[in-house]
Amino acid sequence: MLVAIVVSFRPAVPVIWGDTPSFVESAFRTLEAGQPTVAGGRDPGYPAFLAATFAFGGDLGTVVRLQQAAWAVLMLALAATAQAAMRNAGGLVPIILVATYPGLLLFRNVLTADLLFAVFLNLAVAGLLVGTCVGKAARCWAVAAAILCAALAACFRSQGVLVPIAAVVVGANLARPDTSARLAVIAVSVAAALALLAAGSRFGASNSDQASAVFVPKTLFCNHLNIVLASDAARHEIVSAAGDRADATMARLAADFAAEPGRWPVLGFFGDACLFDTALDRDVAGTRNAVGAAAAYQRIFLAAVRDRPLAYAGKFVRQMAYGASVAWPPYGLDPAIPVSTDDVPHVSDIMTRHDRAVQPIDLQGRPVRISLLSDFPGITAYLYRALSTAFVIAVIFWTVTAVRRRRPGFLTPAGIVIVMWMASIATAAGAHTLDVWRYLIPAVPMVGLMLSVFAVELAETVACRDVDGSAYGLRRSGIE
Numbered sequence: 001m002l003v004a005i006v007v008s009f010r011p012a013v014p015v016i017w018g019d020t021p022s023f024v025e026s027a028f029r030t031l032e033a034g035q036p037t038v039a040g041g042r043d044p045g046y047p048a049f050l051a052a053t054f055a056f057g058g059d060l061g062t063v064v065r066l067q068q069a070a071w072a073v074l075m076l077a078l079a080a081t082a083q084a085a086m087r088n089a090g091g092l093v094p095i096i097l098v099a100t101y102p103g104l105l106l107f108r109n110v111l112t113a114d115l116l117f118a119v120f121l122n123l124a125v126a127g128l129l130v131g132t133c134v135g136k137a138a139r140c141w142a143v144a145a146a147i148l149c150a151a152l153a154a155c156f157r158s159q160g161v162l163v164p165i166a167a168v169v170v171g172a173n174l175a176r177p178d179t180s181a182r183l184a185v186i187a188v189s190v191a192a193a194l195a196l197l198a199a200g201s202r203f204g205a206s207n208s209d210q211a212s213a214v215f216v217p218k219t220l221f222c223n224h225l226n227i228v229l230a231s232d233a234a235r236h237e238i239v240s241a242a243g244d245r246a247d248a249t250m251a252r253l254a255a256d257f258a259a260e261p262g263r264w265p266v267l268g269f270f271g272d273a274c275l276f277d278t279a280l281d282r283d284v285a286g287t288r289n290a291v292g293a294a295a296a297y298q299r300i301f302l303a304a305v306r307d308r309p310l311a312y313a314g315k316f317v318r319q320m321a322y323g324a325s326v327a328w329p330p331y332g333l334d335p336a337i338p339v340s341t342d343d344v345p346h347v348s349d350i351m352t353r354h355d356r357a358v359q360p361i362d363l364q365g366r367p368v369r370i371s372l373l374s375d376f377p378g379i380t381a382y383l384y385r386a387l388s389t390a391f392v393i394a395v396i397f398w399t400v401t402a403v404r405r406r407r408p409g410f411l412t413p414a415g416i417v418i419v420m421w422m423a424s425i426a427t428a429a430g431a432h433t434l435d436v437w438r439y440l441i442p443a444v445p446m447v448g449l450m451l452s453v454f455a456v457e458l459a460e461t462v463a464c465r466d467v468d469g470s471a472y473g474l475r476r477s478g479i480e
Helices: 002-010 020-033 045-055 058-085 089-099 102-108 112-131 136-156 162-175 182-198 211-220 227-229 232-258 272-275 277-284 290-307 310-323 341-353 375-402 408-432 440-475
Strands: none
Touching: 002 058, 002 089, 020 045, 045 058, 045 112, 045 136, 045 408, 058 089, 058 102, 058 440, 089 290, 089 375, 089 440, 102 112, 102 232, 102 440, 112 136, 112 162, 112 408, 136 162, 136 182, 136 211, 162 182, 162 408, 211 227, 211 272, 211 277, 211 408, 211 440, 227 232, 227 290, 227 310, 232 272, 232 277, 232 290, 277 290, 310 375, 310 408, 375 408, 375 440, 408 440
């Protein structure tokens, strides 16, 4: 594991992606306002992390070095968890593969929230798994830590809002506090998690621009545009909201729906064409008021879901099934990280406007190499597709075992991983629905933990059969 970590390290060079300017702008507004403040529809956790780094004199290079350190800590924590929960060295193999996976490695240098979301999400899972193999007192503390990590994950990405809920339900069932002290530990952790969500998640963040105010309802509206346009009730709401602009609004929506139809194969259309259509806010809401636009988008979306519930449910099921089939997606296999060169000067302008000196290492306008495995994209794609297939087999095996109610030592850890994995992507499948594989990257370490559980269970099953077979042979030969 240590070798995999060492050979995977690369120089700390910040990489600019499309959402980096919004994160950086949000960070400076957070620093100036003294509270979580978001711009461009971003979630507040990562801007708060950037703001804290800037407040202590760090720059974007410092941010990347901290992200690399967080990644290394996560890998070591997962290895320790696999060893503690499975007590078998074979369980480390999938974790080592996680540490070398290019799709996760690329986020160490990218200025976006995915890596830190992955860290807290998977630390939450690790805490719950550790709780299965320690005493009752230590179990309560492990569960409490897991709940807090899950809440922090939701602060970095609002689509993870189901993760702390799942952590509380699973953790309470796992800990079963039977004394007042243990109950107090769980209660305090839940209260602290609620405080984190209230202050540091999208629920508590101050929206500082129109894009942030309308982001969630407009995302729901645009990424279900096929259902909206197929719903008589939703179209009636659009016409009612647009008034004299109804014909122009419907024509604009039809054009957005027809834009780049093959961009997101599972979604079936390119939702971003609608999401970034700023003139649509005025047409739908009849005003430039962001609050009015957000209310209109939400009203139309809910009308579409009520009118076409089966279409929405079918879309959700397709997304989840697609997510399971590519649970370890062959993503990020190019040798270098793509860079949003258009946004490099934008970030530079933001830094300058907020009186921050832009050093050469702060911004990167050329591709950055990812890892050794990314130099062999063909082999790596087959490897991780095979691991994705193994994950699906493991889920089926877990389901059959659960129905037969055998092997509780396998059922509990596997159940924890699957519940948390589903919670981490269910919101993306139900709300965002942009080919959910993009949102599986943070869950990849969880897939590794599931494969660790499955590999150990399989090895022990084979070993038991070998022992039983040997005993049977000895009996047949008259040797007891």
